[in-house]
Amino acid sequence: MRNRKVPDLILERVWQINETVLSQLNIKALILDVDNTLSVHGAPIPAGEVVPWMQKMNEIKVPLIILSNNTQKRVQPFAKRLNLEFVHFAIKPLPGGFKRAARLLKLPPEQIGVVGDQIFTDILGGNLAGMKTILVMPLGESGTRFIKFKRYFEKKYINLYYKNKRDE
Template identity: 35%
Template sequence: MFKRFTPTYVASNVYEIEIDKFLKLNIKCILCDLDNTLDAYYQKTPSKEAIEFNNKLKENGIELILTSNNTKSRVQKYAEMLGVKYSYTCKKPLIGKVKKLIKSLNYSKSDYLIIGDQVFTDILFANRLKIKSILCDNLVSKDQFFTKINKFFDKYVRRYLKKHNKLTNWREI
């Protein structure tokens, strides 16, 4: 029943994951959520950590692309400062918009990894696309209003998956 919401791996946050693990999975492109995954929603410009993370990925031949449900003004400004491609108002878990983006890129499905902080948007989205995923804990405890509602159910699903040993830590890659 919860298979659709099961991530391939889990992490405390995106920054703890060793780049070697991405290489081991042969990842060439990471479709990454923005709010509460890379930075808090109120953080308008990329943090030092986000910049270093992107630089490290680039050095290792991995492209970072932001796929966010947030607005153009939020995502564009942040992504341009970080120097990465982006897709805004993605409407995750719907896959239509990002599927178009994927079609325009020269990667195969197995080259992708999706990282996000929500099972009902990011992980369901990844499983619908049949792309590997990493579910992170919240970067900060503050969320926007609609995210708060989602997070209520999110916690329930996480608890279920944990109890049934369905969560695999990224360290096991």
């Protein structure tokens, strides 16, 4: 049985996701985390390459939605700036928020990719919901002490991903 803390793919940044990646993973839509995935933790604007990447996703008709554990006060202005729907207070890694996002996308879970920078929220939750998962490296510092603490334990699963790739 597959380890649910291991992503389907690891990339450096969200903007490395392209048509080839989507096709290889049979992904038709993406659920996106905010902090350290689309922006530096807490920043009100997206990182430099995010908007051009989103325009490319729009051109190839890949629906995008934001899923965040953060409050509506944090997520709504960010999502509005990018003209995206969002689910806030998702309680990741529990699958409920992922399922709400899938209903908004009107697609089955197996056709949806989850993109985020944390294994114990984004990757575990996406895998529990039956979605494809893409781990990206954090755009900035890890934020809270708790996130920094979790990063230490994430290394085990990142190493397991690369070990599995070597063994394929």
